[in-house]
Amino acid sequence: MSAADEPVSHFPEDFRAAVSARLASDGYTIVGWEQNGVNVRPPEGGDEQYIGLSNLHRRVRAAEPAEWPEMIHSFLDRLARAVAAPDIPNDLTTILDRLRPRLGRPFDRTVAHPWGIPLPGTGLEITLVVDFPQTMAFVTDEMLKRSRKRGEDLLDVALENLRTATPADFFERASPEHDIYIGHTGDSYDATRALLLEELMPDSPAGFWVAIPSREELAVWPVSFPAIKNVHGLHLFATENFREHAYPITDDVFWVWQGMWHPFITLKNGDSVIDPPDLFIEALQELEGPRP
Incomplete structure (x- = not known):
């Protein structure tokens, strides 16, 4: 050769x-x-x-x-x-129960044309899929046009379907030392459940740190004063699993507060860089108890 x-x-x-x-x-x-x-x-x-x-x-x-x-x-x-997956009918409203949201990296739309909207503050994208037993198919603009529906309207339906498909014990505490919670069902929508985390987790006045390194992984850490000095460990989890696992999404750690997502820790030149937004100081004022 x-x-x-x-x-x-x-x-x-x-x-x-x-x-x-x-x-x-x-x-x-x-x-x-x-x-x-x-x-x-x-x-x-x-x-x-x-x-x-x-x-x-x-x-x-x-x-x-x-x-x-x-x-x-x-x-x-x-x-x-x-x-060999079943054909998708022309009218998506006939299969509303199969719709699911997907959270992931943006598509290269010179290759594919799925419907999607950005998740502000993340660089990620929310898309829609039709869920089949062995696979899934992305909802395209053309499918929405044939169905005479807006993607945003069907996204509400897809999110409700995801709520219904989420077990009550979805989040499990990772260790006795830290109140980090891991969500994992293996149904291909674990990372996407980050869109529901403020519903699935107990109230946290200052919000949550969130890592979604791959499609099958979601890690959430309620913000607290004791946790601040150890939050870099969540970024280590994100970077290692983003590098090693299938269907990677991002090695960033985000801060989610009052429904808004903000970059919190990113990897720059091989180093973890913590760069909280100004709002983070305001959120910390919602916490009570001794500071570290």
Whole structure:
């Protein structure tokens, strides 16, 4: 193989070899590698398909190599079921119970055109999806047009659906030492439940620090004077899990107070930088008790 023929993928050779072997075993034909995935021809033939592998690589990197083939097979099986997902009807109002919100990084709209609105203060975006048993599909502007509905109206419905799907014991205290709470159900909407945290958590007069490093993780810490000196630990949690876990969202820590989101800790030049907004001092005045 010449240098020009070498795959441009940044994945390590052992991972590419394991993926190649599993694809061949499952009947796929590899057409060519790209930096973050691979182009294949499916077992039944037809048009080429691109398979993104970044999230899969994050998962297998934490497992033993002997486990990789089954993990890759499961990934491809879920992908095949997603392709075969039921068609979305022209009128979204016929499937209102399937709507869910999604909180994540903004889409590159030169590639896809889902409906979405920014979550102020975060650099993140709220979108809508249609939830199926094995996959989900993003609601697009065209779908809304056909349904004669505004995205903001259906977002209210989707949020109510998420409330209904959230167990009463969603948040669990992470340790006896710190009153950090972790929310995890594994249903792909855990990070999105940050949109409901002021409803799901007991009242906190000065608000909450929030970390959503990946789609399946939500960490919340009620603001208190004793916690201020340790809040950098929440950023360590965010940066490590953002780097290691599938479906990453952000390594920032936010402060949420009275329904508004504010950047609080960010990573700059490899260092955690705490930069509270002016409102944070006002919020601290709502707290009672001794200061550290």
